[in-house]
Amino acid sequence: MPQITQDNHNSVTLKTIWWRLFSLILILALAWFWVMLSATPAYAQANTINYTKTNLQNRDFSHTDLKGAVFAAAEMKRANFQGADLTNAILTQGILLEANLEGANLTGALADQVTFDKANLKNAIFTEAMLTRTSFFNADITGADFTDALVDRYEVKLLCPRATGVNPITGVSTRESLGCR
Numbered sequence: 001m002p003q004i005t006q007d008n009h010n011s012v013t014l015k016t017i018w019w020r021l022f023s024l025i026l027i028l029a030l031a032w033f034w035v036m037l038s039a040t041p042a043y044a045q046a047n048t049i050n051y052t053k054t055n056l057q058n059r060d061f062s063h064t065d066l067k068g069a070v071f072a073a074a075e076m077k078r079a080n081f082q083g084a085d086l087t088n089a090i091l092t093q094g095i096l097l098e099a100n101l102e103g104a105n106l107t108g109a110l111a112d113q114v115t116f117d118k119a120n121l122k123n124a125i126f127t128e129a130m131l132t133r134t135s136f137f138n139a140d141i142t143g144a145d146f147t148d149a150l151v152d153r154y155e156v157k158l159l160c161p162r163a164t165g166v167n168p169i170t171g172v173s174t175r176e177s178l179g180c181r
Contacts, residue, residue, distance in 0.1 A: 062100075082120075103169075123167055127177075131155075145170045146177040156180070 049069040056074050062082040066089055073093040083103045091111040102122045109129040116139045123143040131151045136159055143165035151159070160180035166173045 105169075123165075123169070125167065125170060127170070141174055143167045144174050144177075145172045146174070147172055149177075151178070 049066060051074045052070055052072045054071075054074045056071070056079050057077045058079065059076070060080045061084050062080045064081075064084045066081075066084055067087045068089060069086065070090045071094050072090055074091075075095050076099055077095060077097045079096065079099045081099060081101045081104045084101070084105070086104055086106045086109055088108045089106065089110070091106075091109060091114050093113045094111070095115045096119050097115055098118045099116070100120045101116075101124050102120045103124065104121075105125045106129050107125055107127045109126070111126075111134055112130050112132045114131070114134045117135055117137040119136075119139045121136070121139050121141050121144045124141075125145045126149045127145055127147045129146075129149040131146075131149050133152065134155065136155060141159060141162060145167040147170070156178050159178055160175065163174040163178050163180050167177075
């Protein structure tokens, strides 16, 4: 039986360490190449409509495809978004006083700190929208769908007494989508 000397043991240990280090580097390199080769460029940014801090009062956007559009801090009093597709749009700090959003699709929209006061929101879809610190004073929410939307509890308490109707697209009642009792 061969005798294992200290030099042989150190040599085996160093080979093991080098082999493990080489394997780790190879795995990390392959992972990096996989991520880089499968990554797709973000073309959407170049094509995004951006109305940040723009005066859009009385503008007509009815039945327009505005997916991912940015309306941050835009002035949109009495603007017409009837039937518009605002999926994943950014409306942060927007003013939509007396605006018409009847039948608009705001699925996944970021609409925090927005003023929807006196707006027509009949049959609008707000599923999975972010509606924190947003005001709906005297807005018509008949048939609006707020399923999985993030709405302040205080605002929900104000909306529930006016929550009526069923959304014709989603089939969800406004009261149910707000969690009214």
